[in-house]
Amino acid sequence: MITHPKLQLTVDCADPERLAVFWAAALGCEVEPPPAPFTSWRAYWLDQGLPEEELGTGEGSDSVVDPRGVGPRIWFQQVPEPKTVKNRLHLDLGVSGGRGVPFATRKERVLAEVARLESAGASRLRVEESEESGSCFVVMRDPEGNEFCVH
Template sequence: MITNPKLQLTIDCAEPERLAAFWSAALGYEVEPPPAPFASWRAYWLDQGLPEEELGTGDCSDSVVDPQGVGPRIWFQQVPEPKATKNRLHLDLGVSGGRGVPFATRKERVLAKVAQLESAGASRLRVEESEQSGSCFVVMQDPEGNEFCVH
């Protein structure tokens, strides 16, 4: 009996390989390599009997993993319908160091990560900051419009 299931996040999307590349850079993850001895996930899935028409285009590199083995695997599942509404679940990227770090330093760290993510294809929706409350975060969207926060 499994008492502690392994967590995988699954994100529906139109372009799995594009999002896998974006999120691997955003999280410090790596695109999950195919099982040995296969040179690509496409080759692996074809060997497993999946029909070519179910695999879409590209090499099927549609998941990312934490190289330290701590964080969850994230699988980007291709779906035919476009994103229509706000996410009911979103990712928060904690980069500031927490409230034990001076506000100016936390803000600098957040904005540096935001700039990195924008150069990788994300877009900034809004900045929320209050030195009085100690809050500083930025609401962003990944290249397909999925919301996430950087704090």
């Protein structure tokens, strides 16, 4: 019998809490709460015997989960080295409604989402659009420079 593994995406970063808050807002997810009865992940991990020096800074709110339980958990893992090259894997956020929606409407939806994400801390790299081919997407960076697309 083949079992399917539970999927978790892991993103290396400098500031896990900052990225967890950004991506929770970007994806309509929530920052994962610590297990009861703990009030913070830091308190939970200390209780589990993890040494203080391994916890990094902050309260340890470093993951996001889909409140519907459908999407994967995303864990933001603190690493000492900065991002230096283009991502080999990136997220695509589909907000346009697809090719069955008129091009102008899709473009409007994409640009509205881009504006919302910019206000949450993302930055726009470039806009790719061609009414002729029906393509409209924006390449963006999260607050630590990880690329993603909005289409």
